[in-house]
Every structure is written in structure tokens, then in C-alpha cells.
Amino acid sequence: MPRGTDDVVVGLDAELFAPGLLHELKQPLMGAEAALTLLERSLGSSLEAVEEWRMLRGQVARIAEIVSGYEELLRPQGSVPEPFEVGPVVGRSVELLAHRVRPLGPRFALALGPGRLAGFGRPTALVHAATNLLANALDAIEDAPGARVEVRVLEQGASAVEVRVSDEGAGVPSEARPRIFEARFTTKAPGKGTGLGLHIARSLMAQDGGRVYLVPEEDPARLPWAVTEFCVVVPASAGGGAP
Incomplete structure (x- = not known):
């Protein structure tokens, strides 16, 4: 292993x-x-x-x-990093959770960014990470009537593409924030989480130079209404475009 x-x-x-x-x-x-x-x-x-x-x-x-x-x-x-268009991959993550996203109606938004933003890595790793973050966001607003969720794809200069998942839910307790990426650590109720999702998402993205982090409140790109916002950073494709 x-x-x-x-x-x-x-x-x-x-x-x-x-x-x-x-x-x-x-x-x-x-x-x-x-x-x-x-x-x-x-x-x-x-x-x-x-x-x-x-x-x-x-x-x-x-x-x-x-x-x-x-x-x-x-x-x-078993797989090789490659250039890929980030927007459709993120769209695939949303499709996988369509049965949970669709009932939100206008309380869910998907913004895929300007143009064809190209990343470099394994698309399946990004699908896994983005789906996990979106599922967590949907879990967070279950007991928050009227709360919003938004997924955005943003360009971070010439070096990276960001995928941000924001929600208006319960939030991450301050005492839990240093541990949220630890294996088997979860803030969810018993039976609702394994504590592996964030850990695996970060591990998968790190294999190709990406990362996953909890966005701090002072981040200028953070949505002002977001109670919690996570970001997946995908290295930009050296060629500047997707195949």
C-alpha cells in the first residue's frame, strides 16, 4: 500500500x-x-x-x-494526470447529487466561471472531492430552512483553478476546525458520517499538487453570506487550455 x-x-x-x-x-x-x-x-x-x-x-x-x-x-x-476542463467535471459532481440538489430550486446555484478553465490532474479525483464537499454542504443545511448552497469555479491567476463550495448551514465549530481533515474525525451525528470524506478528498487532490482547505472568513473571494466555504485548488494546465 x-x-x-x-x-x-x-x-x-x-x-x-x-x-x-x-x-x-x-x-x-x-x-x-x-x-x-x-x-x-x-x-x-x-x-x-x-x-x-x-x-x-x-x-x-x-x-x-x-x-x-x-x-x-x-x-x-493506475491513472495518469492530464489536462482537463474543470467546469464539466464539477458539473458531473452536481449531477451525481441531483436528487438532493433539485429540491432546493433557487436556493442552489452553480457558477462554472469564465471560459474553459483548464486544470491538470485526475478528473476522477476532482469529482470525488467536489461531490464530497457538496454532499457535506447539503447535509449542513438540512435543518436550516431557506439556507443556500453555491458551487463556483474560479480562476486563480495563471497557476490554478479553484472550486468553491459554500453553504449557509450549521457551520464548523471553531474547536473542530484544526481536525476536520483527520481520518475518522467527524462532527456529524453517529451513523451519518465516517470521518473519511475530507481526508480522502485532500489525499486524492494532493497526489497531483492540488489541495483542499476550509476558506477563512477574511478571504476576499469568499461569499459574504457563506457560513462555511471549502475550496479545492486544481493546478492549472500548463498549456492553458483543456483538450
Whole structure:
């Protein structure tokens, strides 16, 4: 197992257990994806109008993204960093949580920034990180009627592209902020969080020179209404454009 990931999975047989579990998960996942494809062929485009179908499709896709993210964490040599357009990748993260985003209506906003902002790294890592941050933001506003969530893609000079996820929810307690990226640390109620999401998101982004951080209140680019704002920094593509 690569150094630095040993705190993600524990136990005497962790090196065998984690890849083995991913392998076992992929078998039923492939079956579920095949079954969904067959249903689409049989029933046609009318399925797209069924909310339960869209939710099912989204959840299977979400499982696939989770499996892919863990595989990259455990075996980063299996994929190669590349230039990619950041906006569509972030849009993919929003799609994976569409069943939770859609009910918010105008209380959710997605701003993909000017032009085709290009990053360099592994798109699957950004999908994993952005989806995790958005899921956390949606969790944070569950008990805050009228609260907003916004996802933005911003250009940070010529060196990086930022993905910012802001919410008007419960906030992160000040005493918890130094520990939020620790493995297995969570501020969520028992059964609602594993404490691995932020840790894995940061680890995945760091593999290619990116980072994830909690935006301080004095940051000039922070939304003024945001109670909590996280930022994913993606190194800019050297060529200045996506393929």
C-alpha cells in the first residue's frame, strides 16, 4: 500500500482487505449498470421523466465514482494526470447529487466561471472531492430552512483553478476546525458520517499538487453570506487550455 494511505483502512490484513473489497464491490456494480442499460433499451426515453429512475441512475453512478476514487487513492499509479476542463467535471459532481440538489430550486446555484478553465490532474479525483464537499454542504443545511448552497469555479491567476463550495448551514465549530481533515474525525451525528470524506478528498487532490482547505472568513473571494466555504485548488494546465 502506498505510504500515506495506511490510516484510511485499518486492520492486520488492510493491504489485502481494501483492494479485495473494491474488487468485490465492482462485480455487483457492473451487474447493476448492465441492468439499468437493458431497462433503458427496453423502455426508452420515457424513463428520463421518472424521478425515481433518475435517482436510481444517480446513486449507481455515485457508487461507481466512490469505487473509482478509492482505487486511485490505493493505486495512484493506475491513472495518469492530464489536462482537463474543470467546469464539466464539477458539473458531473452536481449531477451525481441531483436528487438532493433539485429540491432546493433557487436556493442552489452553480457558477462554472469564465471560459474553459483548464486544470491538470485526475478528473476522477476532482469529482470525488467536489461531490464530497457538496454532499457535506447539503447535509449542513438540512435543518436550516431557506439556507443556500453555491458551487463556483474560479480562476486563480495563471497557476490554478479553484472550486468553491459554500453553504449557509450549521457551520464548523471553531474547536473542530484544526481536525476536520483527520481520518475518522467527524462532527456529524453517529451513523451519518465516517470521518473519511475530507481526508480522502485532500489525499486524492494532493497526489497531483492540488489541495483542499476550509476558506477563512477574511478571504476576499469568499461569499459574504457563506457560513462555511471549502475550496479545492486544481493546478492549472500548463498549456492553458483543456483538450
